[in-house]
Amino acid sequence: MIDEEVPDFWRALGLPGLADVHTHFLPPRMERRVWDHFAAAGPLIGREWPIRYKSDLSERIKTLDRLGVRIFSALAYAHKPDMAADLNRWSLDFAATTPGCLASATFFPEPSAVEYTRAALDRGAQIVKLHLQVGGFDPRDPQLDEVWGLLAETGTPIVVHAGSGPVAHGFVGPAPIGEVLQRHPGLAIIVAHMGAPEYQGFFDLATSYERVRLDTTMAFTDFFEEMAPFPAGLRPRLHDLGLAGKVLLGSDFPNIPYAYAHQLESLARLDLGDDWLRAVLWHNARDLFGTTPRG
Template structure:
């Protein structure tokens, strides 16, 4: 499958398109710094990672339209204090002028984080992104406790990079994230990359907590399969969680080193059934976000 085949993929399933909960749009200067970091295989990347879609915002939005991605996010994430409020202004404005984009926001573990998040929610943010690896802070940081409580009460999902992949830090992995969920069991969290490489404990957490979900980002592609393969013996659990609304399509577009279609082809190769594909690629996200 290549990108030109994607519309036929979702049409063959009887879907109106695709919903992708893990797409990045950021201010150009910051995005180019991120791309340069990937080019250099920086310490939190660790492997060669050539960005496939190094295009303008307009060209990337147009490509999503051609693919049939009808719902997508504009996930941004700060790497230091003092960035989150400005990023939220940018991503929320981007969503206002980009049909199909969910109003997206972020935060950093710093004093005033809960105020940043409250302002973003009041401005219409419907999904948040927290990157524990890049941010370099624990999910249980005291500055975030009010944030998690606010998002849980408001029912606003948050995509959390909580797993060790591609390079682990003291703040990533299932144990610290499990501590967060024990404190905030009603938090509607979406764990990025299925929690790779610790798939099993994150599946356990998704089964334990009603509002905890996982996204498929990069998993089941040949790029991930070489080093971080999903255990074949757990596909039954993955099927059940998907049909229960807990697995959502994510891609990491545009910061991927292969065609967008590879993500969908990898899901199709699992042979978990058309109902599962329909749920993961459309219904679960649209039911979550409306």
């Protein structure tokens, strides 16, 4: 499949478009630094990682529109103190002027975290991003306990990069975030990248906690299968979790080294059925966020 064929793909499933919960739009300065990081990915992870959609902001929004991505996110993430509040202001302003974009926020363990998280929710934040690998912090940090409690109370979905792929760093793996869930079982965690490579442990969390979900970001693609192959024995659980509303489409657009269509192709070739695809590509996110697609 190529990108030009994507609209025909979702139309054939009877969908109004795609809902992608894991895309990134960042302030220009931060974006340049992220792209520089990916440019150096070869020595960091042992392989090249060219960004496929490295174009200006307006062109990337048009690309999603051409693909038929009707619901998406602007997941910025703080990796040090004193940056989350400014990121939240930028992300929320971006969503307010960008049809289809979920109002996004982030946080970091610091004394002001609960204050600016509450402010973001008051401004309508619908989704939160946390990157334990890049941030290198412990999600069990006492400074975050009140934040977790607030997000559990509001039911706000939190996309958490908690798996140790592509390179283990920080407090990753199922155990640290699992302990947070023990204290706050109502958290609506969305585990990024299906939790790769610790798939089994994160599937167990999704099974054990009502509001824990997983996103498909980069999972099952040729690129990711070379690094963190998905266990064939988990396919029946993947099928059941998808139909139960617990698997959501994610892509990592624009920071992917292949065509957007390949993520969809990779999901289709799992051969889990059209009902599963319809749930993962649209219905599960639509039901979670209750968002009306842009025209």
